[in-house]
Amino acid sequence: MSVKESIVLIGPAIALMIGCSAAPRAIDWRWGPVLPEARSARATTGVGDMAVTVGGTSWKTVDGGKVKRWRRSVYALDPDAGWSMLPAYPHDAGYAAACAIDRRLIVVGGKDADRGHRETYVLDLDAAEPRWTPGPQLPRARWGHVGGVIGSTVYVTGGFESTPEGKGAPAASVLAWDTVSD
Numbered sequence: 001m002s003v004k005e006s007i008v009l010i011g012p013a014i015a016l017m018i019g020c021s022a023a024p025r026a027i028d029w030r031w032g033p034v035l036p037e038a039r040s041a042r043a044t045t046g047v048g049d050m051a052v053t054v055g056g057t058s059w060k061t062v063d064g065g066k067v068k069r070w071r072r073s074v075y076a077l078d079p080d081a082g083w084s085m086l087p088a089y090p091h092d093a094g095y096a097a098a099c100a101i102d103r104r105l106i107v108v109g110g111k112d113a114d115r116g117h118r119e120t121y122v123l124d125l126d127a128a129e130p131r132w133t134p135g136p137q138l139p140r141a142r143w144g145h146v147g148g149v150i151g152s153t154v155y156v157t158g159g160f161e162s163t164p165e166g167k168g169a170p171a172a173s174v175l176a177w178d179t180v181s182d
Contacts, residue, residue, distance in 0.1 A: 033082040039071055043098035047105050047125060051077040052086065054107050055093040070094055070112045074123075090121055090132050097147030097156050101179060102126075106135065106149075108156050109142040116141025116162045120177070136182060142171055152180040 035053070042056030054074045059066045070092035075083050089107065096110025096117070103125040110117045120135035138156075145159025154177045160168035 041094035043096040045098040047100040057094040095143035099147045111143040
């Protein structure tokens with residue numbers, strides 16, 4: 001399968017068009033490689049010829065009840081070779097936003113069981129030994145937002161921001177990080 005003509009669907013609400021200059025005229029759906037771990041609330045984006053998914057949540061049955069588990073694992077899907085594991089994210093996180101500039105994966109915000117996150121991390125997949133490096137922190141913790149890239153600037157909008165009381169309130173702001181000037 002040529003990735004330049006692919007639409008990758010990961011989960012119920014995330015579709016990525018990788019390398020498509022226009023929407024295809026017809027879609028021939030078929031099953032692809034199953035994720036190594038079933039998860040929701042993950043940050044997913046296209047990086048080069050791969051789809052990459054970061055963190056998220058899963059549920060485990062304990063004593064007849066469900067317990068939410070927060071994840072930090074990172075997987076990359078090469079449509080021709082299947083799933084592979086990348087370096088684990090620095091902390092558990094679900095509801096983050098992910099985007100990419102060239103082969104640099106950028107993950108912004110998110111939350112875990114205890115708190116929302118202000119952190120931004122970058123994983124350079126062209127490095128000899130890829131590892132997560134910190135980027136600039138958000139003004140406030142944010143989760144459930146979306147992110148995208150125009151040129152060299154990362155944008156995030158929507159979702160929820162932490163309040164002084166430690167709760168979440170809908171976020172109306174659009175934040176921008178110019179990755180070249182920083």
